[in-house]
Amino acid sequence: MDSKELVIPSHIAIIMDGNGRWATERGQLRLFGHRAGVKAVQTIVEAARSLGVRHLTLYAFSTENWQRPASEVSGLMALLQNYLKSELQRMLRNEIRLHCLGDAEQLPKDVRVILEETMAKTAHCTGMNLNLALNYGSRAEILRAVQTLARACEEKSLHWADIEEAHFVRELYSAPQPDPDLLIRTGGECRLSNFLLWQLSYAELYFTEVKWPDFGRDELIEAIRAYNARQRRFGRTGEQVQAGGQA
Ligand code: FPP
Numbered sequence: 001m002d003s004k005e006l007v008i009p010s011h012i013a014i015i016m017d018g019n020g021r022w023a024t025e026r027g028q029l030r031l032f033g034h035r036a037g038v039k040a041v042q043t044i045v046e047a048a049r050s051l052g053v054r055h056l057t058l059y060a061f062s063t064e065n066w067q068r069p070a071s072e073v074s075g076l077m078a079l080l081q082n083y084l085k086s087e088l089q090r091m092l093r094n095e096i097r098l099h100c101l102g103d104a105e106q107l108p109k110d111v112r113v114i115l116e117e118t119m120a121k122t123a124h125c126t127g128m129n130l131n132l133a134l135n136y137g138s139r140a141e142i143l144r145a146v147q148t149l150a151r152a153c154e155e156k157s158l159h160w161a162d163i164e165e166a167h168f169v170r171e172l173y174s175a176p177q178p179d180p181d182l183l184i185r186t187g188g189e190c191r192l193s194n195f196l197l198w199q200l201s202y203a204e205l206y207f208t209e210v211k212w213p214d215f216g217r218d219e220l221i222e223a224i225r226a227y228n229a230r231q232r233r234f235g236r237t238g239e240q241v242q243a244g245g246q247a
Contacts, residue, residue: 018187018211095127102136
């Protein structure tokens with residue numbers, strides 16, 4: 001199947017794993033791998049946009065990643081800052097709107113400033129949403145939503161028995177964007193690592209041995225090809241889906 005004939009998932013989420021091992025294999029420090037990882041981010045953002053992906057979510061830094069050696073954490077923050085500085089014009093040209101999923105308050109001030117600036121300057125862009133998960137943890141996101149709803153109940157603006165999925169979803173960092181259709185994890189591990197646990201409920205999962213720095217446009221198309229071979233049933237039978245078309 002030609003890539004032009006593929007159904008492009010509206011929302012792709014990616015766990016970008018394998019930078020450290022990629023560097024070690026080359027006798028280099030882990031930061032060398034992260035630097036190569038930034039290049040892969042640039043390639044994949046561009047590829048996703050040109051393929052027609054509407055929402056791209058990248059797991060760039062988790063709430064657990066603070067436990068890494070201080071030099072790696074500060075190196076990652078510097079890479080992030082440089083990435084945001086260098087990408088603004090390209091984002092504007094390609095109509096890409098930047099969002100942050102996670103608690104940005106805890107990020108170093110210089111990163112927070114450029115992040116907020118880039119989000120504000122790209123707020124009018126409608127080509128593709130680029131969501132960077134930064135200081136993100138899904139359990140923390142869920143707890144935060146629960147606390148907000150609990151407060152609303154305490155203040156009597158909401159009754160506990162009236163809480164619906166829509167109330168909860170509205171409080172997630174990802175609102176109002178739709179859930180991911182396809183989750184890709186590079187680097188050979190097959191786990192979710194506290195990423196979008198609520199939002200990935202019906203996503204198709206794709207795991208590849210390819211380490212993030214080696215993940216390019218061809219590998220993205222391969223993942224989309226695998227997605228096209230899946231049948232999304234959302235709890236229905238295969239026969240029902242065939243009769244009614246894919247949801
Ligand atoms: C996981 O690989 C990767 C990360 C924790 C950081 C991801 C960061 C980047 C791709 C670069 C910066 C991002 C942006 C958006 C500019 P790992 O270090 O856990 O690799 P390993 O499993 O091989 O050790």
